[in-house]
Amino acid sequence: MLHEVRAALALGPGEVFCDCTLGGAGHSLALLHDIQPDGRLIGIDRDQQALDIASQRITATAGDVQFIGLHGNFADLDELLLETRLPGVDAFLFDFGVSSPQLDIPQRGFSYAQEAPLDMRMDPGQHTKTAAELLNSLNETELAWILRTYGEEKWAARIAAFVVKARQLHPLQTTGELAELVRAAIPASARREGGNPAKRTFQALRIAVNGELEAIESGLEAALRWLNPAGRIVAISYHSLEDRIVKEHFARGAKGCVCPPQAPLCVCGQVPIIARYAHKPLVPTSAEKQDNPRSRSAKLRWAVKYQRNVAEDNS
DSSP, X not given: OHHHHHHHHOOOTTOEEEESSOTTOHHHHHHGGGGOSSOEEEEEESOHHHHHHHHHHHHTTOTTSEEXXXXXXXXXXXXXXXXXXXXXXXXXXXXXXXXXXXXXXGGGOOOTTSOOBSXXXXXXXXXXXXXXXXXXXXXXXXXXXXXXXXXXXTTHHHHHHHHHHHHTTSOOOBHHHHHHHHHHHSOGGGSSSSSOTTHHHHHHHHHHHHTHHHHHHHHHHHHHHHEEEEEEEEEEESSHHHHHHHHHHHHHHHOOOOSOTTOSSOOSOOOOOEEEXXXXXXXXXXXXXXXXXXXXXXXXXXXXXXXXOHHHHHO
């Protein structure tokens, strides 16, 4: 959704742009020209391998744009941006979910279409639990909750029961084992449409392994603090839970006084910091869906910060 991203970010020469999910740097490379001359591009990724490759691509074409690559999770955006010693940021981009390079590397274990170890960590260097460790350690109730909540899987309880039974014989270790187990757990009549039956289970485990929903909350809150007046945020979601978090976050930021209408004076002190935002998400065009099938479920929301402090206007 490059056209929509560019229009919503509305980048200008010399601005500071932070790509919080750098990935393969597709968006950043396309937007470099918009902040020339003298702009600054901050690229953040929790995957060191992805960051290294993207950094090489950007520095080769950055021209007079200063590039700052940061290894970390955008959940820790405050700490990461402190390293830049910049006073603020003009625009943020969040492109949630797993990146195409991660999906295309079988060893990372994100794809049910390729045999690989059940890892799914976006930052393998961190000592966090893999998908295999979660599958083989959580009880049946916990597993069902993850599948139902993060994957919106109708057959969550049945799949969890199959996992617990299977691991009594031997631990689940590979993507192929899990994909076949899910296929066996879901009745044949329910597998006739909707793509690969393992899709929702893999999605749920990936979200749980990487704490993705909690990261979105923290990242958006920090981004709004760091935004300069009239700054812009664009967030692209691929899951209804992600989109709901973005929508509610922007709505809260745009909300002013919550005191009862009959109150003579405002005592809550709440002022809006978002001037306007997308009440309805933008979605890919039919042409883009055809050219890039992975964009099918994408939803883009944007928000613009007030140009000046609303509290000062009301004083």
